[in-house]
Amino acid sequence: MSSVPSGPASQDDLPARLAQTADAVEAMLEQVLAHEPDAGEIARPARLLAAMRHGALGGGKRLRPFLTVETARLFSVEGRGPLRAGVAVELVHCYSLIHDDLPAMDDDDMRRGRPTVHKAFDEATAILAGDSLLTLAFAVMADPATHASGDVRAALVLGLARASGVGGMAGGQMLDLAAEGRFDGAPRRLDEAAIRQLQAMKTGAILAASVEIGALIGAADADALSALRRYGRALGAAFQVADDILDVEASPEQLGKATAKDQDKGKGTLISALGLDGARRERDRLRDEAIAALAGFGERARILRAAAAFAAARRS
């Protein structure tokens, strides 16, 4: 793991910052997924906790908490508060992966090169582990350790819930299953507007919320909040197009999961609407839009600019 630079950051320290935040996220996840029950809990059954830990620990770029932490840092707010808020977002992301992998959903056996939770344990345990990670996310967010102001903590809970539920991530997964033809037997060719809405819900909403939550913790004013929302939405969209392109280009060994599966199933991606070259141009346009939204923040936002480029170029 890279050492943490102590002097002023350069463009080059995105990898170091990512690694530093990923380590801090892992440590905080260990803390909130400890074996001892929290105040107000009765006990934490060992098998359920093990499944939650399997689904949450030891994996991923931790891009969502990184966005939360770096956005709060724009406003000179650092430390445990933004880290806990980012971990709450990551818990929601991890729950969604566990449930999306279930046999009744995308039926995936592998995730990040390891067996998915229902393969390592069983379906009932995987359902309950996802439920419990989602529930824990809101406990972590609402806890006084996350922010001194109850108004802010309640706003963070509300923002995370709106981005994750029927009108955001879960609704997007539903639209994705419908596009596969799961409910009427025939895969559906979505038009470009429908694909954009599906992706804004399924992956965009929680990435945008990661940024917005950092901005709320940083007490951003209305203009800054609006600019950061534009940044988050464009970054989220760029991330998803990059993911679709990667899925067509990459080998299973590079990804640690099955590839070209989305396309096989007829799922809507922008590649089907714009072609591969068109999708690459759209990815770059969205990346540039995200970067342009940060113009008002000057040099302080260099890490967030690099994060937009990273999200659009991701290779793992």
Next chain:
Amino acid sequence: MSSVPSGPASQDDLPARLAQTADAVEAMLEQVLAHEPDAGEIARPARLLAAMRHGALGGGKRLRPFLTVETARLFSVEGRGPLRAGVAVELVHCYSLIHDDLPAMDDDDMRRGRPTVHKAFDEATAILAGDSLLTLAFAVMADPATHASGDVRAALVLGLARASGVGGMAGGQMLDLAAEGRFDGAPRRLDEAAIRQLQAMKTGAILAASVEIGALIGAADADALSALRRYGRALGAAFQVADDILDVEASPEQLGKATAKDQDKGKGTLISALGLDGARRERDRLRDEAIAALAGFGERARILRAAAAFAAARRS
């Protein structure tokens, strides 16, 4: 439906109060499960929303929101705030029924005389509907419309999350599946202490939270909060013993679901530890303990006393 009494309440108006609150809960559920997306949501996919509505609307005694509303009323707090908080608890209860009914869990086809969500829709939709109701619960609780103070709203979210997750309801369902022998093939005969812990987690925690949330909304002082916690825990335990007794005694027609299934599967209930007569005595003892905890509240608490008797005597 009974008309709402306008004069001073008597012991007899528990049924009217229950019916009145159930109507108000239904109306508020209609509001939070509307087709139009909330601010911060992108869209509400029709099939997912229909499944959420199937799982949440038109059924049940609404005992949990009733406890929240009546506990807040002890402190002269009435109206939309406690109702919304009670509806948030009810949304968590409804999500848990949908997920518990899934084929991978208890595999039930009927609930309240209607097909369960995965039968009326499909498994993937039922998983997402449960996820989305759970997520919506926290949005409803955290919304400024629920309470003017952000500190109180954050405390309500935290209390609900702790009672519902790995250390409460979801953990209790896990212990219940384990007691059936789902993970090692052999049903396990739990001792009395283990049965009490399982039930305190699976059903007791959220009933106790329903009361505690009302107390927090009512700004109860430390003594009152402590007494109401004792009330909620004893009521929750009495409710569960009464449910186990009912399951042995009642016909499927009375219940609208399969009966004696829990016992067949070797699940731990206090009947196995204490016998049927012993369980009846324990139910009555717990009911009396709940009522005794309210001694300091005098006449104001008569409805909560009646609710404890109702929970212990329930026939539907």
